[in-house]
Amino acid sequence: MYPPKFDYYRASSVDEALSLLQQHGANAKVLAGGHSLIPMMKMRLAQPGVLIDIGRIDELKGIRVEGDTLSIGPLTTHAAIAASEDVQRLATALSDAASVVGDLQVRNRGTIGGNLAHADPASDLPAAVLALGGEIEARGPAGSRTIAADDFFQGLFTTALDENEIITAIRVPTGQGTRVSAYVKFPHPASGYAVVGVAAVLDIAGNKVTTARVAANGAFECAKRLAGVEQALSGADATAEAAASAAEHATDGFSADDFMSDIFASADYRAHLLKVYTRRALQKALERA
Ligand SMILES: Cc1cc2nc3c(=O)[nH]c(=O)nc-3n(C[C@H](O)[C@H](O)[C@H](O)COP(=O)(O)OP(=O)(O)OC[C@H]3O[C@@H](n4cnc5c(N)ncnc54)[C@H](O)[C@@H]3O)c2cc1C
Known part of the structure; x- marks a missing residue:
């Protein structure tokens, strides 16, 4: 499929790119690697009249x-x-x-x-x-x-x-002291994108988790923190058992309507995957401590 016609500018500096953006307003889009924008244009989901290529601004x-x-x-x-x-x-x-x-x-x-x-x-x-x-x-x-x-x-x-x-x-x-982190995902078998993906970042002192930040992709309309897991882990033992128990709180604070649902994965299935992949992300992070 071909995208609609557009004008193309290659900016050689951030200032030039900003000035082109000002000049062309809402009709313009910045182009970087093109691996999301160009497919969107080919499917006519995006139809910018002007592309400002920033790809060569060192x-x-x-x-x-x-x-x-x-x-x-x-x-x-x-x-x-x-x-x-x-x-x-x-x-x-x-x-x-x-x-x-x-x-x-x-x-x-x-x-x-x-x-x-x-x-x-x-x-x-x-x-x-x-x-x-x-x-x-x-x-x-x-x-x-x-x-x-x-x-x-x-x-x-x-x-x-x-x-x-x-x-x-x-x-x-980058944190102070011992910070470990990991990201794991359940990839869509056709596209490879995350059906559910979870990132876990743990600060550890002694054998305790002092702070946990955990966030998910794929499950919701945008990336979100998993506050229930973070609270359950704060001050907990830095063990696989504590991680598994905290992962059960992955859906805390979310309702069924918050979860994405499509032909491949229902909201229920995504909620289930969220707990499984939260446990895996936490345990993978802990293995790095
Ligand atoms: C076959 C395929 C498989 C993919 N699989 C995955 C996957 O598994 N996981 C995943 O995360 N992604 C996946 N992607 C998406 C890929 O990671 C994209 O490259 C990325 O999402 C967009 O980066 P880009 O540089 O290509 O941006 P572009 O396509 O050039 O731009 C995307 C959007 O960001 C804006 N933009 C770009 N740079 C800037 C900037 N500096 N400031 C402001 N706005 C900017 C553009 O205006 C546009 O709206 C896949 C893409 C393809 C084609």
């Missing part, structure tokens, strides 16, 4: 450790994130999530900025960034602002990003 690429923060450029590909020793060591759940996105071709083209901005409920990276307590830096005509991942994902394909803003960095705190 300042938006790369992974840096800045003190106790991991700073990731939005154009960093899933493959680069999965291969990064810094991400593997300091934000393992994100490395796990990036390594199970689609296939090698998708991981070589798709970017973290595009993945987060697109906010597909079945994407893998949102839950990891949310559980890791990440922040999204966005730049628009009025300058830069920082949006906590907790406030970023607002609904189905909906984020806190304004239409004239560009994500310029994703920042993830």
Whole structure:
């Protein structure tokens, strides 16, 4: 299928991309790896009249450790994130999530900025960034602002990003002391997207969990924290048994209507998977302690 006609601009800097966005308004879309936007255009689910390609802006690429923060450029590909020793060591759940996105071709083209901005409920990276307590830096005509991942994902394909803003960095705190994390998913057998995916981040002191942040993709219209699990684990023993018991709280605070339902997986099935994959994510994180 062919997308509708559009004008194409290649921006060579963030300033140029922002100025083009201002100029063309709601008719324009930023293009990064193109692995979500182009399929949407081919299916005519998105019909921007103008594409602003930011794919060659070098300042938006790369992974840096800045003190106790991991700073990731939005154009960093899933493959680069999965291969990064810094991400593997300091934000393992994100490395796990990036390594199970689609296939090698998708991981070589798709970017973290595009993945987060697109906010597909079945994407893998949102839950990891949310559980890791990440922040999204966005730049628009009025300058830069920082949006906590907790406030970023607002609904189905909906984020806190304004239409004239560009994500310029994703920042993830690396934690102090012993922090372990993991992401696991039940992939859709045809598409590979997450039917349910869970990211777990645990701070451990002695043999106790001091803080837990747990978030899920796929189950809901956007990535969400699992408050019941986090509360059950806070102060609990750092053991597989405690993790299994806490995972039973994965659906606490959600109603049947909160769960996604489709031809492949009903709301009930997703609720069941959520408990199973929460237990697996917690136990995988604990094995890394
Ligand atoms: C066959 C296939 C399988 C896939 N499987 C998975 C999977 O299993 N898990 C998964 O998570 N994803 C999967 N994806 C999606 C893939 O990860 C996408 O690459 C990603 O979601 C979007 O990133 P992109 O760089 O391609 O963005 P684009 O497609 O270029 O853009 C997507 C959206 O984000 C916006 N955008 C992009 N960059 C920025 C920025 N810096 N600032 C503001 N807005 C921006 C664009 O305007 C657009 O609205 C799959 C895709 C394909 C084609």
